[in-house]
Amino acid sequence: MPGHQQFSNVSLEERAYRIRRYALRMGEVQGQGYIAQALGFADVLAVLYFHAATYKPEDPEWEGRDRIYLSIGHYAIALYAAMIEAGILPENELETYGGDGSRMPMSGMAAYTPGMEITGGSLGQGLGIAVGTALGLRRKDSQRFVYNLLSDGELGEGSTWEAAMSAAHHKLSNLIAVVDFNNQQADGPSQEMLCSEPLTSKWEAFGWHTQRVDGNNIAAVAEAFDKARSCEDDKPRVIICDTKMAKGVPFLEQRDRNHFLRVEADEWEKAIEILDGAQAK
């Protein structure tokens, strides 16, 4: 079955730019947030939503969809941006982000948002749920994939590795884990908090088909997703994406503590101008 994106002429670069732009506009509503993650992960999300995944924007619970699980609940801002671009969420609700009664709370919740499949946020849960979903899809003879989005910081949670072992044991070739490796977490660089390297050999040793790519190189990311979907191995697949926090807005990229960014009121417009300028080139 073809992915939704393949009917479109819009380039993945253009998609990523728009995802970043929506994320910045949402960030401006709250004045702060996980904006650096959203900017860093936008290229991967562009590939996921506009190259790899199958879904119907008007029917987020369509049985024939690929399941997309946001284990990293705090990346909700990034997923909302991608889902606005995908037509799953309406752009005109963007200003409600994080507010009372909004369908777009700060941390992703399944009960609040169309297209937000699970309530992530308690890190270390998504991969285990994806294991069960992959088993369930197999029971139903479904050809769909379950994508679980996790982060390098989350790899500190032991339950992730329990799930990794389990996915390999059950030969879940319909499970694709995507690790955003931006080397930042709440207290600082993730490799200084709890080192998870060497990551490629670690996932391989756990029995996974493993790829590591520059997560801000759209062509490389797209190729990795293609390989993950098409390879014949009876193993679960992981794509480790090295990304740059706040990618695309240099003055934010340079802030060394950018896990939860505070951005001055006048800087949002400046950030959007920089994005627009780069895109115009």
Add this chain to the structure above:
Amino acid sequence: MTARLSKYDPRPPVPKGQRLKTSAMIASLADEGMRTLAAPFGQALNKLAESNDKIVGITADLAKYTDIHVFRDKYPDRFYQMGMAEQVMISAAAGLAREGFTPFATTYAVFASRRAYDFICMAIAEEALDVKIVCALPGLTTGYGPSHQATEDIAIFRGLPNMTVVDPCCATDIMQATRAIADYKGPVYMRLLRGNVPDVLSEYGYEFELGKAKIVRDGADVLFISTGLMTMRVLEVSKKLASDRIDCGVLHVPTVKPLDVETIRREAAREGRLVVVAENHTTVGGLGEAVAGELMRNGIFPRFRQIALPDAFLDAGALPTLHDRYGLSVKAVLRQVKDWLGE
């Protein structure tokens, strides 16, 4: 209760004939001469699975000790062995439920309530997914000590929104409860007695209904409000007290949450009875406190007493001794109730 000896105090040898076995995982709760049924949960699940192909089984290396091995053997392709990994076992149950299946997930009560709590909370309860968590060794049903004694599991799961909490008494109760929770759409935590389980309630014309407390016997002097295996015990106590012309009623409350508040209020409000809540659980946060809170909020003030485990990490040892020590045995309940009646 005697003070625990130091681990450096040598113990005297025990003569043959006086040795009590720990009988940890296979501890039978059946008194001599009691009728028992083998693996009532597994048998009931198999029966349900015949007509409901959405039912799947999942466990974390405890199929044999939670009686779900009966289901595994009959439906091997509907059974998932997840290994010694309760967090992924529970998460995977959530994933299976998301895809339209009804997983019965089994482990020991300590591992569900302690190890896997956050996963039950966020992956299952928060979204009210249709997962049944069925756990052996509830409360004090093993002599292995605190690592295996889930003395606070009801308190933990009572505090969890969306969660239904069931504590059946005997084989009949377990079989009927298994059917009832399968029919109910939503998350359930059920405490399980496994192996050769005494069958007690069938002789009282009892029938399990989810969310309902049932009067198993009526009596004018004492009202026992009990759950789980303690209903078995207070029924025995009631028989013994009857010979002393003390007339005991037993209200069995297998669904601890949501509580059948109407029946409890009505029965507790009847004049002249000592109300004794009995549970295989710590005094903290279980049926006793649930009933007390309900009665207080409604201005019902009977003489109220609690039979429950102390707020402590309990001893290892032989189960019958431990039940005597901590007040759950027939003998201990009898003595306690007589004391209260004599006050």
